[in-house]
Amino acid sequence: MVTFNRADACAGTETVLLNIGPQHPSTHGVTHILVELSGETVVAAKPILGYLHRGIEKLAEYRTWQQDLVYTDRLDYVSQIGNEWAYCRAVERLTAIEVPERAEWIRTLFCELNRITSHIMWYAGVTMDIGTMGTPFIYAFKARERIYDFFEAVTGARMMYNYFRFGGVRCDVAPGLLEDIHDYLGGEFLELMDDLDALLLGNEIVQSRMKGIGAFTTAQLVEWGITGPFLRASGLAQDLRKDAPYGAYDKVEFAVPTSTVSDSFARCEVRMAEMREAASICRQVIERMPEGDISVKVPRLLKPEAGEVYVRTESPRGELGIYLVSDGGPKPYRFRVRSPIFYNISALPKMLPGWKLQDALVIFGGIDTSMGEIDR
Amino acid sequence: MFGQGLLKGLGITFQRLRRPTETQLYPYQQPVLPATSRMFLAMYHDEAGVPACKACMTCQTGCPDHVIRIEKDTENPKVPLSFTVNSGRCTFCGICVELCPFSALHFTGDFERATYLKSDLIYKLVDGSRATGEGEGERHGR
Amino acid sequence: MSGLGWNTVLWLAGLFALMALTALIGVYWERKVIGHFQARRGPLHHGWHGLLQLPADMVKMISKEDVVPTKADRMLFQVAPMFVAVPAFTSLAAMTFMPGVAFVDMRHGLFFVFAMQTVMPVGFALIGWSCDNKYTLLGGLRAAAQLISYEIPMLLAAMGVVMSVGSMRLTDIAQAQASGPWFIVRQPIGFVIFSLAVLAEINRTPFDMPEAESELVAGYHTEYSGMKFGLVQLAEYTALLMGSYLIATLFLGGWNMPLLPASPVWLFLKTVLLMTSTMWFRATFPRLRVDTLMEMSWKILIPVALANIMLVASLMLVLPKRWF
Numbered sequence: 063m064v065t066f067n068r069a070d071a072c073a074g075t076e077t078v079l080l081n082i083g084p085q086h087p088s089t090h091g092v093t094h095i096l097v098e099l100s101g102e103t104v105v106a107a108k109p110i111l112g113y114l115h116r117g118i119e120k121l122a123e124y125r126t127w128q129q130d131l132v133y134t135d136r137l138d139y140v141s142q143i144g145n146e147w148a149y150c151r152a153v154e155r156l157t158a159i160e161v162p163e164r165a166e167w168i169r170t171l172f173c174e175l176n177r178i179t180s181h182i183m184w185y186a187g188v189t190m191d192i193g194t195m196g197t198p199f200i201y202a203f204k205a206r207e208r209i210y211d212f213f214e215a216v217t218g219a220r221m222m223y224n225y226f227r228f229g230g231v232r233c234d235v236a237p238g239l240l241e242d243i244h245d246y247l248g249g250e251f252l253e254l255m256d257d258l259d260a261l262l263l264g265n266e267i268v269q270s271r272m273k274g275i276g277a278f279t280t281a282q283l284v285e286w287g288i289t290g291p292f293l294r295a296s297g298l299a300q301d302l303r304k305d306a307p308y309g310a311y312d313k314v315e316f317a318v319p320t321s322t323v324s325d326s327f328a329r330c331e332v333r334m335a336e337m338r339e340a341a342s343i344c345r346q347v348i349e350r351m352p353e354g355d356i357s358v359k360v361p362r363l364l365k366p367e368a369g370e371v372y373v374r375t376e377s378p379r380g381e382l383g384i385y386l387v388s389d390g391g392p393k394p395y396r397f398r399v400r401s402p403i404f405y406n407i408s409a410l411p412k413m414l415p416g417w418k419l420q421d422a423l424v425i426f427g428g429i430d431t432s433m434g435e436i437d438r
Numbered sequence: 439m440f441g442q443g444l445l446k447g448l449g450i451t452f453q454r455l456r457r458p459t460e461t462q463l464y465p466y467q468q469p470v471l472p473a474t475s476r477m478f479l480a481m482y483h484d485e486a487g488v489p490a491c492k493a494c495m496t497c498q499t500g501c502p503d504h505v506i507r508i509e510k511d512t513e514n515p516k517v518p519l520s521f522t523v524n525s526g527r528c529t530f531c532g533i534c535v536e537l538c539p540f541s542a543l544h545f546t547g548d549f550e551r552a553t554y555l556k557s558d559l560i561y562k563l564v565d566g567s568r569a570t571g572e573g574e575g576e577r578h579g580r
Numbered sequence: 581m582s583g584l585g586w587n588t589v590l591w592l593a594g595l596f597a598l599m600a601l602t603a604l605i606g607v608y609w610e611r612k613v614i615g616h617f618q619a620r621r622g623p624l625h626h627g628w629h630g631l632l633q634l635p636a637d638m639v640k641m642i643s644k645e646d647v648v649p650t651k652a653d654r655m656l657f658q659v660a661p662m663f664v665a666v667p668a669f670t671s672l673a674a675m676t677f678m679p680g681v682a683f684v685d686m687r688h689g690l691f692f693v694f695a696m697q698t699v700m701p702v703g704f705a706l707i708g709w710s711c712d713n714k715y716t717l718l719g720g721l722r723a724a725a726q727l728i729s730y731e732i733p734m735l736l737a738a739m740g741v742v743m744s745v746g747s748m749r750l751t752d753i754a755q756a757q758a759s760g761p762w763f764i765v766r767q768p769i770g771f772v773i774f775s776l777a778v779l780a781e782i783n784r785t786p787f788d789m790p791e792a793e794s795e796l797v798a799g800y801h802t803e804y805s806g807m808k809f810g811l812v813q814l815a816e817y818t819a820l821l822m823g824s825y826l827i828a829t830l831f832l833g834g835w836n837m838p839l840l841p842a843s844p845v846w847l848f849l850k851t852v853l854l855m856t857s858t859m860w861f862r863a864t865f866p867r868l869r870v871d872t873l874m875e876m877s878w879k880i881l882i883p884v885a886l887a888n889i890m891l892v893a894s895l896m897l898v899l900p901k902r903w904f
């Protein structure tokens with residue numbers, strides 16, 4: 063049983079334990095948060111994890127290095143390419159495979175496209191959380207569908223791409239498609255973004271519900287191990303794409319959107335700005351993509367030398383790390399994921415108390431959970 | 439300012455009334471899938487109807503989910519007697535298609551294979567004379 | 581008042597039909613309208629543009645199992661929806677469509693409607709309490725609190741109209757706008773307050789806290805299924821109809837139309853338009869927070885409504901009778 067510290071404030075009255083999730087309209091995936099309410103004020107909160115546990119880390123130990131790639135898509139099923147990239151980078155570092163230049167650019171392109179779709183998923187979730195009927199959600203999903211069409215045309219799948227390969231990508235992108243992506247992101251997408259901005263950031267009801275809600279200091283967030291847009295909204299421009307560049311990130315121009323307000327509204331602003339930045343990165347990548355090979359030859363049965371490696375990447379939710387241990391065999395000895403949301407959601411018991419139930423859901427929406435990665 | 443954003447929002451939703459809807463009328467109109475779409479597996483056959491598969495077992499060992507089960511002909515090891523796909527376990531990852539040295543496998547655009555029974559998802563791409571049991575699904579436990 | 585006899589029976593049948601039709605067509609219309617606002621199409625599969633969805637939903641609602649939670653207070657659980665439904669339906673009786681065409685042309689029609697609506701919070705609180713469920717409890721209490729706090733500005737805003745007409749009979753109020761300008765022009769502040777209060781009163785976005793599905797699953801009717809859920813739904817749509825009707829009658833001239841002959845068609849059109857605009861709001865806006873909602877009522881709407889009454893009263897003294 064879960065034990066809670068009762069706040070002094072509610073002495074004499076009884077508190078109520080309320081389950082938010084696992085089957086609840088506002089939980090993203092199968093999140094389960096047990097909150098203790100005094101009136102409508104949260105006095106304690108506890109996330110309960112494990113509903114989506116598929117044992118991916120263990121499964122990976124029973125499959126070859128190449129086969130594991132299939133499972134990385136399913137970790138964080140809203141930013142699949144990011145996971146593939148993290149895993150591929152880890153294996154490439156372990157085996158010292160060089161990735162051709164063009165492959166790196168293609169990877170950057172698709173990772174950023176994926177960042178947009180992932181943030182759209184957040185947008186959909188957060189607008190539902192604050193109680194719209196799903197209209198901004200559906201408008202945003204139109205963009206997501208368009209981008210998934212591009213993904214499908216290249217990789218053959220809408221969600222589980224399995225597109226990256228050690229030392230490159232599986233197939234090249236047709237020039238016509240690149241132009242389509244460029245046109246879409248430069249025109250229709252930006253128009254849609256204006257609408258989405260107006261429906262979320264410009265809406266006074268949203269402002270009244272989000273401004274000042276969930277205001278934490280940078281020091282607190284750092285102490286809790288928060289990464290990603292949640293941290294950047296507090297003014298700390300910590301972004302691995304800048305701090306430890308990989309792919310083609312050091313060759314394109316982009317800003318790291320930050321805000322100094324550090325409340326729920328600032329988090330929204332940062333994420334909306336990141337979507338625009340990602341679109342601009344994509345367009346730059348398409349404009350400047352070099353010609354060349356898209357992959358190098360890698361033995362069919364990869365046997366890296368014994369050793370271990372930890373690789374960090376910037377997923378749409380924060381720092382995604384992959385830790386691999388090889389014993390020299392055809393299968394990983396250990397496959398471990400440092401999931402950004404796991405650390406973010408672990409801070410919920412510290413974040414939520416003191417806020418109203420409705421505010422708590424807004425704060426929770428700002429974390430942008432994806433249970434697939436937490437429970438693995 | 440107060441109210442301005444609300445009015446703008448109302449304007450945005452109102453504009454959508456005039457634009458065409460985004461609904462895909464799926465059962466009435468089939469979606470056009472790109473040629474690369476990874477749906478159900480199929481095998482190439484030559485004109486005489488002989489499957490292109492040479493029973494080299496690469497796909498069976500390469501598949502991460504033990505979807506494919508091949509039985510070789512005992513007299514002629516280059517011919518698959520049966521080639522069973524337990525598509526209920528398939529993740530449509532495409533590794534088998536990529537690995538096949540004879541390019542025998544390919545994906546079709548067919549995605550309408552919903553069934554009531556899991557066992558109906560097991561189908562054969564090559565069906566030899568010998569009646570075989572069900573695919574790997576049996577061994578990996580229901 | 582109409583006498584007893586066939587006439588009464590006919591009117592009763594009409595009342596019942598109106599109630600059922602509003603709910604059914606209301607649901608269908610809402611799904612279609614919101615669908616199109618969201619760039620979707622709404623119901624499509626059954627019948628012409630999904631029209632058969634209506635009877636299908638009705639049959640489903642009636643034939644569904646009526647689940648009573650084990651720990652619920654059985655008696656209250658069964659009775660509570662009536663406290664919501666009966667007042668909502670009864671208030672329809674005060675509707676007038678033309679001078680002389682009414683279910684019951686009450687001398688205090690407006691008062692009767694408000695009186696009926698005052699009973700509804702009791703029903704919501706009872707529903708919330710009887711289910712022994714935390715979501716319904718929170719939802720029911722929120723609904724009760726919201727309804728009580730928004731009844732006051734609603735009444736106060738209507739008061740301005742009543743003062744200037746000098747009658748609470750809905751026929752008189754609508755007739756008073758036949759010659760002069762509508763009350764939306766004469767008392768714009770009253771109109772805004774009244775519309776906001778009506779929106780809150782019928783639990784529509786952005787004031788749909790009680791049903792707040794993102795935090796309270798489905799609010800007070802989480803545990804209800806089958807026909808009891810149907811009753812609550814019916815009551816909500818009836819309240820929506822009644823609210824739109826009241827705004828149309830009090831502020832938008834009722835059956836009058838400038839330059840055109842008066843006819844119930846105008847009233848119908850205005851009501852439908854108002855109902856549709858609540859759906860438009862629903863498609864666009866998120867919901868407010870509970871405390872903002874309460875603050876809005878007690879700190880903004882009520883003082884402004886009181887000031888509005890003073891304003892109307894002083895203008896009545898100063899300006900010629902025809903204008904006020």
Ligand code: SF4
Pocket residue numbers: 500501502503504505506527528529530531532533534535
């Ligand atoms: S697509 Fe993937 S999971 Fe399916 S049979 Fe081929 S290798 Fe196995």
Ligand code: SF4
Pocket residue numbers: 490491492493494495496497498508537538539540541542543
């Ligand atoms: S890899 Fe190709 S040839 Fe070999 S068994 Fe599979 S389908 Fe047949």
